[in-house]
Amino acid sequence: MAEEPADAGTRAEGTPTPSEHHGRSDRQGGRGGGGPAGDEREGRSGGGTGRSPGDESRGRDVDEHDRQSGDDRGRRSDDRHDRERRFDGRYERDRWDDDGHGHERRSDERDRWDDDGHGHERRSDERDRWDDDGHGHDPRPKDARVFEDAYPGMPAGPFARRGFRRFRLTAWIALVVAAVVVGVSITWVNGPPTEAELREKAGLLSKDRLRIGVKDDTPGIALRSKDGSGFEGFDIDIAYLIAADLGFRRDQVEFMSIETEDRARMQARNGNGEFVRVDLVVATFSVTPARKADPSVGFSTPYLFTEQSVVTRSDYQDEHVASLGQLEGRKVCSLGTSTSLTELSKAIRGNPIAEGLISKCVERLRRGDIDAVTTDAALLAGFVTQDRNLRHHDIALEKTEMWAVNAGPNAALRTLVDLALYRSYADPQNQRWEEAYKAHIEPLLKTNPGVNVAQAEQPCALPPPVRRWPWERTLPARDCPSAP
Template structure:
């Protein structure tokens, strides 16, 4: 964070403005590391951004939390943990593991000096996006596995692998962080308050067996499996806040339902095998994840509206019970488990194998025997099972194959190409398309008042984009109860389309030829034309910003969403922008409202910014609109000409009737102040290419 005048975390002045606050002296460790501002904290320490005065670089420095409140015994234990973390990290040099520069011990503190990494945690990404596409999840999982391989080869155990301890940088690099409870192979069990150290939903079941030797590398791989599941399914595989709740859920339901995992299903199932000896090691997981990413035409599952019910226990092939099995159920090797019943659309939940395929011998009923001496021997059995599972799913007709670069191949069940209907009957082809998709999934933004907004309290969506999407769904033959909205951002909406996570995107998506070519998508529209504007602080103590020219003249920092049409245009137009732009306009507005930030303006569409200004009129002010317009289009995959044709005719009907004006007056008139609806935008030609 940056203060208006470069003051970091200054104390309060007479009127509360940071400009009037005197600077506070910074703590300097060993005359070298100047602590500037806290950038993260957890149960094991607080991390500061610091300046290395000797080498003139910024670093991250981690120290213990609340050491003054510790008793002598707890302080001693905390010091030992900090020394162990530094020692563990110093053993490892890998791009997917945080780098340690130095360790300093003072009278009552251990400081760990690390490379300063910009990015956000995987937990933050999941909090924002809820789920990730299979390719993105597989890429993150692959880098996590690579990092764990380096960790384990150094005989170190992380013991707290979870999204909060995984940093995802802007360029895509994934880094394992927070080794505060790391230990070494063969070390004694370490407990806290009588229990196992770690985060309950990510703890492997073998850690709680009475005669268990303690944590092993396999325990870290279990946590990787939980994290992969959470990324693609949007929830934890085994719920519960307490250790006993999580472990009871593992015992009662050792094979959590997979709906959206696709080719990641067998990988996740392998990692979530309750017997640690049957789990792939880090190298094995790495190889399996590479296989998932190797084929750009990898299958992705059809969506079911709700999880399909599991079959009766008699349909499940038996396997030797593990130490964590409950008396009422027998755990099954995950890659061989029978699938839940197919949904009404004929889709098989991802990662599961139809029970008939198992009984016919398509997938072995047991994994390969475990080779003595380690996880590499476990790999081959899981690779065979994973490959067989994918083959059976494809052969069974439960998959819809989707390729973003298919060059005109249609991904619907009809098997048509290039827009030609199967058997020459377009309506029959459309009915086949719909039968494969009982529900329509629409990508929309969650944080744009008036345009598209998700209310977390009620679970409801509202706004002009949302109403357009509902109206369009009606023209396609779906009622409101059959429409699912999925939160997207400016930065990820194209990938959500290409990954098959959404069918359409209606998210203030400015339609440009460059985007169609770059993102591999098609637009239908425009359904609205917005102007451009700037949002500023209403009462700035430092600058008087009444017009766009004031923002440019004062060279104040302007924020916009990454990958927006404004990202490149601002600098070309002479505005000052920051080095890093966030994924959403909401984050820009949060920076604008933070008086410690150097952001003084947000650039975007006038109607979009008007929603934020109306929500906080005491602090935000919308400047007059500038030149140019942003035409909003409905986006879809380029390889789906049938859908594009239906969207084109549906939007044409909406613009021609009364619906459009009614939606405008309901959603946008309160923002624009217009008493009547403007003229409807003219729909561009949208033939099914």
């Protein structure tokens, strides 16, 4: 029996592993004759502590293979953008792919994700979810269909659909804003002038004082103080109300005395007695069709309603005068060019007496030169309050006397006056008219019982054509059947 070699254990330990055999089988087959017997002979002759020439050749082949494999791995690992391949047994560990941007993903998962270049990924097996189901129905959600139709090639993921919804909402808001801007622009260009534009057209921006013609001899309405320093009365407060809305302080308002026949011409007298044209006339000027037809007259909306009445002395033989016809054959005085004088001329055959100031008529009545005075009740009530020897009669005329402001041919100024009176009428917080009435006319009611001195409410006023922004405060408009 042959003796077992001493290096049998060494050969057993040196037997190639399956992986080593996989890498060296071709070269070993070439040297050993390509059969199992050759492998067995080489395994036995390769035992012991020495190395046979076959072992040295095989070692060189292994070293050459390792060197080539190492070079190949080095080349592949040097390029950061190529895939890194490592060999481990029977398969390639080609599972990871470095994209050069710090991201790795499994090679066997590559087909599962689709990068659209915008940071969105989608599973490839989900692509068919957006396809037609073969029955003419698109199973995609509505937002996804709209988005993908509007932006071909871009996946309608949840973030894209959410972004599209925001985009669509923003687009609608932009359209609404654009429509509002266009509408406001059209209104702004073609609409009525603004309050600032009216002030410029009216010539108020160049004025440091506002001249207003007023009566100066009617107690309770417009009366110059005894020392001549100023005016007081209902008309004076209305003039201050209008001036404030026009942008003038009280110390910038200059009152000038005006007579009845000069109200249409807007000619008043200054402190030196010189005739001066005024900006406004607030002087118990009643609205009539004939006056409205005068091109030199520009009436505002009315600011007071009153009616015509008669005043006699207390010892007048007729205790009560109920109509102008009862004054037939009597000496009766009234204001020249006034509506009261016109009505008196219709009622009696005689020639009435005309004066430029109502105070002159009353003075003649006190002296006994005449029998009666007729004009607006609001004008006569103050004289009756001052003199208890006078008696006030309500003649019950249906015609209403409507006092208004005369702005002349200055249409822009007239619109601004209307705006001031409209604000006073429509704004419940604006109590300037009511305060003027309580201060100057209400006290006259007690001393003139049975006479409708003046209506206790401001006449209705319509909003004038002044352009207002939508966010500016607007006041309610009401019907004004009594407006001229």
